Amino acid sequence: xxxxxxxxxxxxxxxxxxxxxxxxxxxxxxxxxxxxxxxxxxxxxxxxxxxxxxxxxxxxxxxxxxxxxxxxxxxxxxxxxxxxxxxxxxxxxxxxxxxxxxxxxxxxxxxxxxxxxxxxxxxxxxxxxxxxxxxxxxxxxxxxxxxxxxxxxxxxxxxxxxxxxxxxxxxxxxxxxxxxxxxxxxxxxxxxxxxxxxxxxxxxxxxxxxxxxxxxxxxxxxxxxxxxxxxxxxxxxxxxxxxxxxxxxxxxxxxxxxxxxxxxxxxxxxxxxxxxxxxxxxxxxxxxxxxxxxxxxxxxxxxxxxxxxx
Amino acid sequence: xxxxxxxxxxxxxxxxxxxxxxxxxxxxxxxxxxxxxxxxxxxxxxxxxxxxxxxxxxxxxxxxxxxxxxxxxxxxxxxxxxxxxxxxxxxxxxxxxxxxxxxxxxxxxxxxxxxxxxxxxxxxxxxxxxxxxxxxxxxxxxxxxxxxxxxxxxxxxxxxxxxxxxxxxxxxxxxxxxxxxxxxxxxxxxxxxxxxxxxxxxxxxxxxxxxxxxxxxxxxxxxxxxxxxxxxxxxxxxxxxxxxxxxxxxxxxxxxxxxxxxxxxxxxxxxxxxxxxxxxxxxxxxxxxxxxxxxxxxxxxxxxxxxxxxxxxxxxxxxxxxxxxxxxx
Numbered sequence: 001x002x003x004x005x006x007x008x009x010x011x012x013x014x015x016x017x018x019x020x021x022x023x024x025x026x027x028x029x030x031x032x033x034x035x036x037x038x039x040x041x042x043x044x045x046x047x048x049x050x051x052x053x054x055x056x057x058x059x060x061x062x063x064x065x066x067x068x069x070x071x072x073x074x075x076x077x078x079x080x081x082x083x084x085x086x087x088x089x090x091x092x093x094x095x096x097x098x099x100x101x102x103x104x105x106x107x108x109x110x111x112x113x114x115x116x117x118x119x120x121x122x123x124x125x126x127x128x129x130x131x132x133x134x135x136x137x138x139x140x141x142x143x144x145x146x147x148x149x150x151x152x153x154x155x156x157x158x159x160x161x162x163x164x165x166x167x168x169x170x171x172x173x174x175x176x177x178x179x180x181x182x183x184x185x186x187x188x189x190x191x192x193x194x195x196x197x198x199x200x201x202x203x204x205x206x207x208x209x210x211x212x213x214x215x216x217x218x219x220x221x222x223x224x225x226x227x228x229x230x231x232x233x234x235x236x237x238x239x240x241x242x243x244x245x246x247x248x249x250x251x252x253x254x255x256x257x258x259x260x261x262x263x264x265x266x267x268x269x270x271x272x273x274x275x276x277x278x279x280x281x282x283x284x285x286x287x288x289x290x291x292x293x294x295x296x297x298x299x300x301x302x303x304x305x306x307x308x309x310x
Numbered sequence: 311x312x313x314x315x316x317x318x319x320x321x322x323x324x325x326x327x328x329x330x331x332x333x334x335x336x337x338x339x340x341x342x343x344x345x346x347x348x349x350x351x352x353x354x355x356x357x358x359x360x361x362x363x364x365x366x367x368x369x370x371x372x373x374x375x376x377x378x379x380x381x382x383x384x385x386x387x388x389x390x391x392x393x394x395x396x397x398x399x400x401x402x403x404x405x406x407x408x409x410x411x412x413x414x415x416x417x418x419x420x421x422x423x424x425x426x427x428x429x430x431x432x433x434x435x436x437x438x439x440x441x442x443x444x445x446x447x448x449x450x451x452x453x454x455x456x457x458x459x460x461x462x463x464x465x466x467x468x469x470x471x472x473x474x475x476x477x478x479x480x481x482x483x484x485x486x487x488x489x490x491x492x493x494x495x496x497x498x499x500x501x502x503x504x505x506x507x508x509x510x511x512x513x514x515x516x517x518x519x520x521x522x523x524x525x526x527x528x529x530x531x532x533x534x535x536x537x538x539x540x541x542x543x544x545x546x547x548x549x550x551x552x553x554x555x556x557x558x559x560x561x562x563x564x565x566x567x568x569x570x571x572x573x574x575x576x577x578x579x580x581x582x583x584x585x586x587x588x589x590x591x592x593x594x595x596x597x598x599x600x601x602x603x604x605x606x607x608x609x610x611x612x613x614x615x616x617x618x619x620x621x622x623x624x625x626x627x628x629x630x631x632x633x634x635x636x637x638x639x
Contacts, residue, residue: 061539065530091541103536105551107558107630116540117550144630160540 003078005199006037006060006168011072013055013064027267029055030223033072034293034300037168037199042190044202044210044231047220048264053203054099057172060201061096062086076168091116095166097190099173101153104145111141114160130159134189151182158189169193169200175209187213207248216299219245222264222275228299241301244276274302324615331611332388332604336381339600346371346598350398371397371598384604393608394601398593403605406590411609413483414579414586416498418571420506425513425571426564432514433521434556438548440526448522452515460574464508464581471504478504481583505582509574513567520563521556528555558629561621568617572610 011034015027029052037043047053059070062083074081076089090096104113114127131140134155140148148156154174161169171190175183183206190200191213204210210217211231218228219242227242237255240246247260262279271277273288280287286304294306351367359367372380387394393403436448455463472480479485483501484493528534529552537547576588583589587606594603626632 058535058539063535063538087541090539096536096539098532098536098539100532102532105533105537105554107554108551116542117546144634146631147634 004036004075005039005041005077006035006201007073007075007078008033008035008056008060009073009075010034011056011059011070011074013052013059013068013070015052015055016067016069025268028223028270029053029267030220033218033220033225035201035218035225035228037201039167039197039199040194041216042194042200042202042214044204044214044217045220046204046207046210046217047223049205052223052267053220054172057096057170057201057203060086060170061090061094063090092164093166094168094170095161095164097157097161097169097171097174099176101145101148101150103157104153106145108144109141110143110145110148110156113145114141114156114163116160116163126163127159130162131156134159150177151186154178154182154186155189158186162193166193167198169198171200171202171204173204174202175204175206183209184212208252219248222270223267224275225302226274226276227296227301227303229296229301230298233298239298241296241306242276242303243280243282243305245301274304320619324612327615328608328611331607332385333381335604335607336377336384336600339595339598339603340377342598344596344598346373346397350597372600380600384601388608393605396594396599396602396605398597398599398602403601406602407587407605407609410585410587410590413584414575414588417502417505417509417579417584417586418575420502421509421513421574422564422568422571424506425510425517425567426560428510429514429517430521430560432518433560434525434548434553436518437522437525437556438529438552440529445522448518452519455511456515456519458512459577460508460512461577461581463511464505464578467504467508468581481581483585501584505578505584508581509571509578512574513570516570517560517563517567521560524556524559525552528552558625561624561628565617565621565624569614572614 010032011030012028012032013030015029017025017027019025033045033056035043035045045053045056055064055068055070058064058068060074060081062081064070076085076094079085081089086094104110111124111127111131114131115123127141128138131138136152136155136159140152140156145153145156158174169190174186174190178186187202187209190202194200202210202214207217211234214231216228216230217234218225220226221244227240227245229240229245233239234249237246237249240249250256250258251260260279265271265275265278271288273286274280274283274291277283277287282305284304291302291304293300293302296306350371368374384394393407395401396403396406399406432448432452436442436445439445468480471478479501481501483498485497485501488497529547534547534551537551542550572588575586576591578584579586579588580592587610591603591606591610593599594606
């Protein structure tokens with residue numbers, strides 16, 4: 001099979017929100033996002049907390065809330081991922097690993113949730129084996145979600161995903177609330193999935209952890225993808241091309257821990273053109289126009305300071 | 311908390327509740343402007359009586375005795391298990407209540423179960439999809455019936471089904487002029503249909519609206535989103551997650567609604583002249599039959615308290631979060 005396992009092209013997601021009274025505003029939480037995931041590859045989409053990047057996962061799964069809408073193209077195995085295909089594939093070939101215990105039914109035992117309604121000795125056996133492979137004993141099956149620790153919850157959620165032998169795994173913020181070792185272990189489990197041939201799309205705000213495990217990263221700034229590059233590009237500052245990505249690099253503890261002044265703009269008050277322009281030291285007048293994607297040796301960047309256009 | 315302590319606590323609570331309710335009712339009755347003699351004997355009859363006779367009657371109705379003395383006397387008897395003798399019926403209160411309760415209990419049980427089942431079903435129908443057609447219809451119906459007094463619904467039902475259509479009897483618990491040996495079960499049921507319907511009507515909206523709200527919240531929860539992401543159909547989501555998560559609040563609601571059914575029965579029984587506990591309460595209140603009214607108050611408060619306690623106990627037994635949490639402690 002040729003082409004990417006998952007290819008997202010020009011995806012924009014907006015949220016309808018009631019402003020004052022009955023006045024509706026559309027909040028563009030994600031704009032013109034492109035990302036590809038190949039088999040055996042782990043791609044991280046990095047954005048700040050609360051920026052609506054979970055909606056990317058929901059758009060691919062086809063479970064966007066009623067007040068959100070998506071535009072753009074999503075291809076799975078080279079073919080458009082239509083609503084029918086989403087329905088047929090989700091939970092089977094394409095699985096979601098959500099972020100917290102609130103995604104488990106509070107009144108259903110863990111074993112039953114991992115099995116997802118399937119009965120019979122072979123499923124029971126499989127459930128037990130998978131939980132066991134993540135260090136969860138058979139006694140876990142009889143527990144209710146409120147009895148799980150944060151780390152156990154993640155492993156249960158991962159077990160539920162692996163039950164299906166998925167080809168594409170979308171992990172939505174799988175690490176918050178975990179201490180570093182536990183978070184690394186969780187990401188290690190996703191790495192194992194890629195070794196078995198699955199593609200993993202990791203949605204996270206944790207740059208450091210993402211760089212340690214992912215093959216490639218897509219950096220979001222205020223909902224816009226500013227740069228896509230491979231994880232090793234973050235070894236040195238000059239292999240990064242977007243001024244924001246470089247600022248992220250410099251903000252990492254081992255690279256100086258320097259923070260840039262200002263903060264990401266709220267989606268309602270986005271500047272025209274490049275969203276980073278107000279904070280960028282290299283900003284030019286042209287930056288307030290639409291900035292197209294430009295190819296780099298490692299991926300792409302959305303900055304006028306690069307020459308070649310995609 | 312171990313169970314012996316818990317039971318003790320519940321008994322104490324009930325005692326406090328009963329004490330508070332009886333004192334309040336008694337205080338209200340003593341403040342009532344109703345003169346027992348004028349109401350029950352009549353102005354003309356009183357006028358034609360000798361002073362001696364009037365004095366005797368005053369003694370019988372307890373006129374002139376300070377309220378605290380009367381209350382303490384009543385409370386002392388209650389502690390011995392004696393509810394006193396009804397002044398109007400001239401029979402032990404416990405007997406009158408027993409008879410009335412037997413009539414009412416079927417009516418109230420029918421209304422209670424009916425409103426629970428229909429309310430739950432409508433609530434599920436509406437809450438499955440907030441803002442859908444079913445939701446709009448059910449919510450509209452509920453808002454209308456919730457803002458309609460039970461006695462008015464009772465009168466409308468009476469007019470339509472008993473007076474115009476003549477399908478059902480206009481009142482009472484048994485046919486008029488029939489000896490009690492000849493009354494069949496179907497007669498009793500026919501007399502119960504309209505009161506039970508009127509009584510359950512307002513209960514339905516309460517339960518349906520609560521169930522709808524809870525189910526709608528469940529259907530918008532993270533775990534339902536995840537269930538959808540795992541390929542579960544809407545039907546499976548509703549049955550596996552929706553019903554599971556609204557069963558407990560529905561149960562609580564159902565037991566808590568016992569009090570509303572009791573309250574509603576007073577008005578509804580009055581409209582249908584149904585000889586139940588509610589009607590006896592009205593008669594006793596208007597006729598200053600203090601022992602009977604106090605007796606009904608005690609029994610009603612105890613039943614309502616029992617309903618709420620049952621909800622508490624069931625919740626603890628069924629909800630794993632409470633069950634396991636208690637074990638751990």
